Amino acid sequence: MAEGSDDIQALIALMARLPGLGPRSARRIVLSLIRKRGGQMHQLARLLDSVATGSRECLVCGNITDRDECAICTDPARANGEICVVEDVADLWALERGHAFRGRYHVLGGTLSALDEIGPDDLGIPALIDRIRREGVTEAILALNATVDGQTTAHYIADALADSGVTVTGLAQGVPIGGELDYLDDGTITAALRARRRL
Amino acid sequence: MAEGSDDIQALIALMARLPGLGPRSARRIVLSLIRKRGGQMHQLARLLDSVATGSRECLVCGNITDRDECAICTDPARANGEICVVEDVADLWALERGHAFRGRYHVLGGTLSALDEIGPDDLGIPALIDRIRREGVTEAILALNATVDGQTTAHYIADALADSGVTVTGLAQGVPIGGELDYLDDGTITAALRARRRL
Ligand SMILES: [Zn+2]
Ligand SMILES: [Zn+2]
Numbered sequence: 195m196a197e198g199s200d201d202i203q204a205l206i207a208l209m210a211r212l213p214g215l216g217p218r219s220a221r222r223i224v225l226s227l228i229r230k231r232g233g234q235m236h237q238l239a240r241l242l243d244s245v246a247t248g249s250r251e252c253l254v255c256g257n258i259t260d261r262d263e264c265a266i267c268t269d270p271a272r273a274n275g276e277i278c279v280v281e282d283v284a285d286l287w288a289l290e291r292g293h294a295f296r297g298r299y300h301v302l303g304g305t306l307s308a309l310d311e312i313g314p315d316d317l318g319i320p321a322l323i324d325r326i327r328r329e330g331v332t333e334a335i336l337a338l339n340a341t342v343d344g345q346t347t348a349h350y351i352a353d354a355l356a357d358s359g360v361t362v363t364g365l366a367q368g369v370p371i372g373g374e375l376d377y378l379d380d381g382t383i384t385a386a387l388r389a390r391r392r393l
Numbered sequence: 394m395a396e397g398s399d400d401i402q403a404l405i406a407l408m409a410r411l412p413g414l415g416p417r418s419a420r421r422i423v424l425s426l427i428r429k430r431g432g433q434m435h436q437l438a439r440l441l442d443s444v445a446t447g448s449r450e451c452l453v454c455g456n457i458t459d460r461d462e463c464a465i466c467t468d469p470a471r472a473n474g475e476i477c478v479v480e481d482v483a484d485l486w487a488l489e490r491g492h493a494f495r496g497r498y499h500v501l502g503g504t505l506s507a508l509d510e511i512g513p514d515d516l517g518i519p520a521l522i523d524r525i526r527r528e529g530v531t532e533a534i535l536a537l538n539a540t541v542d543g544q545t546t547a548h549y550i551a552d553a554l555a556d557s558g559v560t561v562t563g564l565a566q567g568v569p570i571g572g573e574l575d576y577l578d579d580g581t582i583t584a585a586l587r588a589r590r591r592l
Binding site: 201212234243287 | 396397398400401403404407408411412413414418420421422423424425426427432433434435436437438439440441442443444445447448456457458459463481482483486489
């Protein structure tokens, strides 16, 4: 047994399967935790148990929450007629960190994909269309990734909302803040050039 | 609160401080754990608690173990007269994975460093010299990193053992297996060339 004890080996193996980690980084993390003499490890264990027990999907929007409905869905100030449709909870979190959007969200949990046989029903798109009508939404912002599947999904939702009177928008494409042209792919440069604006 | 609940935010913040992780990778890991609906998170919590409670340093060699003395120090087959001196437990684990060394270890827990004011006593080098004499060691392999501080430490230990009759060796330097010359630093190429051998 190379790594100290059966539990240490099991912990490294479990950590190595987390996204972005591997055996080497898992070993580094576990060793650093052991060196800190328990305190941080017990704290991490306590938070993992608590999050595992307390977290679920918001019944309305799909955000992660510790209640039936998330803080955004229950905040009356955020019923401003705007709904932002995202693929993933991570995208919702990223938009919230920007503090720019003050409406509500809808998390699809993926994109349409012919290859993976994911259709509109799998993503709950009929329920989303329903929700948009029911909540008196005036603008649906489709904040989907600029990938083929993301854009296919956006077009599908835009089509489904075509006769609803709801304004459907998407995020602007262009050069990221601080982005160096040299490092951007050609598609982004072309899109940014086409959407150029007067200074 | 952008990220779901206070506990989720605290969990992300704690994970983001682990070596090699940051806020972005911590968020990805936490979201992936939440998506797996608790089972993996509770298992991770259980192992963290168990490792935090059960792990300590081997009283003889400094390896991480769940007993007073580690499995290597208590295995009579490994009292073969060879002791391998390493900076860190991670180095010991790496050597054990190689299955090439069948003796015992000594973990220094660092290197001599004038800058950080780490002297021989801070690393327990007198105790190491003692241990080498007491255990009838015939060869001390100084498997220290090929850094300035690592090599300074190796020279210091070699000097201290000069009159002991113990053979003091170091790891061979050269091109790593699968290493492309193009990607190696000049020092490694020079060392590999100087230590060239007949094929
Ligand atoms: Zn919600
Ligand atoms: Zn030991």
